[in-house]
Amino acid sequence: MSSNAFASLSLDPALLKNLQGLGYKEMTPIQAQSLPPILEGKDVIAKAKTGSGKTAAFALGLLNKLEVKRFRIQTLVMCPTRELADQVSKEIRRLARAIHNIKVLTLCGGMPFGPQIGSLEHGAHIVVGTPGRLLEHLDKGRLKLDDITTLVLDEADRMLDMGFRDDIRHIASQMPANRQTLLFSATYPDEIQSLSADFQKQPVSVSVESVHSEQNISQLFYQIEKHERVKTLMALLSHHRPQSTVIFCNTKRQTQDVADELQVNGFHALAIHGDMEQKERDQVLVRFANQSSSILVATDVAARGLDIKDLEAVINFELSRDPEVHVHRIGRTGRAGSEGVALSLYTQSETYKLEEIEDYINKPLSWGNPDDLVDNGDPVRPPMVTLQIDGGKKSKVRPGDILGALTGEHGIEGAHVGKIDIFPFHAYVAVKRASANRALKSLQQGKIKGRNFKVRKLR
Structure with missing residues (x-):
């Protein structure tokens, strides 16, 4: 028998028989790594994308320990969207077919109360839901979590993106401390480590993907005349067509000038620098992080603390004066196994900086020729659009309220909703460009938390 066969696990015979009937034989890599510690009752933090077989991994674990005769909610699975919650519920029911009388209940926003x-009131063994709606039922005393033995956070990074961290924390605080907690995430930003530290005890870490390495960054230097900087910058953007780019400048004034010049030429660029008010800075970072702007032009100081996933390109409009800063700049791309490009412009008078960089990284540099750059079409259009809502934490607006208002009757699909950011007096939600007008209408004509708020589309 293969060591990756489901039959090699200490699973309930009824579950194994059902797996055979469903045609499940060999475990996927994420199942082979995560199921043994899950079945042993350990906490697990797993890096796994949709389609990796992660749902079956945690579903088999929670079904194996379920006590059917105890008609209490024993497992809670939290998902970022209604669509994912429905999908997870269906998969759990499919895997549970051989065990009679298991009740799985789905609780999501955008559905009637x-x-x-x-x-x-009729009770359930397993609840699958979105944080906003779960919290509403919990606050009204309808959802009791005293008997929870397993908590699953599915697509945890997406839940954090959508601003659900406080809701997750509050829901988890209503459960027994000695439960098993399973955390699944496609990426491992710092917030995921911090979330794990909040909820898990000595978790087993599982990952089937490669980690960041400098090999993922292809770095090229382009020599230009001083007056050719902007022209070459636009040629680089048109040639590579990155979905997300940070362009570094050395001064605040230049940052704004470069962003303005790019905008005039049809590129979706925003500037961030120290002279901006906090609200403006927040808005710019929100729009870049949620993919409704594809280019951020920044100074080193303004870019501090910037945590952007999947940054495809870093362009040095000017070289930094410090080789260490240069390496820090380009290290923002090519993360988590993805490919990234780092492109730098320099003039002949800056050649000494290249020698310093070469000494610092201890390997030879590669050169690009501006004449080889090809115009590959119109500037990239960001995939998302940001809607600004004139109500935030002070108005008790929560991510779940916004998600519910967007995806309710006649609303848009949950999969079309991106990052949700809530500030004291404003909230921002990213929606797919194709659904932006419907989403705007839905929020303008509907209510959030029973109230009307001003909503506008940021351009």
């Missing part, structure tokens, strides 16, 4: 209240 009435039937959910009735279902909760």
Whole structure:
């Protein structure tokens, strides 16, 4: 028998028989690594993308330990969107077919409250839901979590993106401390480590993907005349067409000038520098991080603390005066196994800086020729659009309220909603460009938390 066969695990015979009937034989890599510690009752933090078989991994774990005769909620699975929660519920029911009388209940925003209240009164073994709606039922005393033995956070990075961290924390605080907690995430930003530290005890870490390495960054230097900087910058953007780019300048004034010049030429660029008010800075960072702007022009100081996933390119409009800063700048791309490009412009008078960089990184540099750059089409259009809502934490607006208002009756799909950021007096939500007008109308004509708020589309 293969060591990757499901039959090699200490699973309930009824579950194994059902797996055979469903045609499940060999475990996927994420299942082979995560199921043994899950079945042993350990906390697990797993890096796994949709389609990797992660749902079956945690579903088999929670079904194996479920006590069917105890008609109490024993497992809670939290998901970022209604669509994912529905998908997870279906998969759990499919895997549970051989065990009679298991009740799985789905609690999501954008669905009527009435039937959910009735279902909760009838009880369930497993609840799958979105944080906003779970919190509403919890606050009204309808959802009891005293008997939870397993908490699953699915697509945890996406839940953090959507601003659900406080909701997750509050929901978890209502459960027994000695439960098993399983955390699944496609990426491992710092917030995921911090979330794990909050909720997990000595978790087993599982990952089936490569980590960041400098090999993922292709770095090229272009020699230009001083007056050719902007022209060459636009040629680089048109040649590579990155979805997300940070362009570094050495002065605040230049940052704004470069962003303005790019905008005039049809590029979706925003500037960030020290002379901006906090609200402006927040808005710029939100729009770049949520993919509704594809280019951020920044000084080193303004870019501090910038944590952008999947940054495809870094362009040095000017070389830094310090080789260490240069290496820090370009290290923002090519993370988590993805490919990145680092492109730098320099004039002949700056050649000494290249020698310093070469000494610092201890390997030879590679050169690009501006004449080899090809115009590959119109400037990239960001995939998302940001809607600004004139209500935030002070108005008690939560991410779940916004998600519910967007995806309710006649609303847009949850999969079309991106990052949600909530500040004291404003909230920002990214939606797919194709759904932006419907989403705007939905928020302008509907209510959030029973109230009307001004909503506008940021251009």
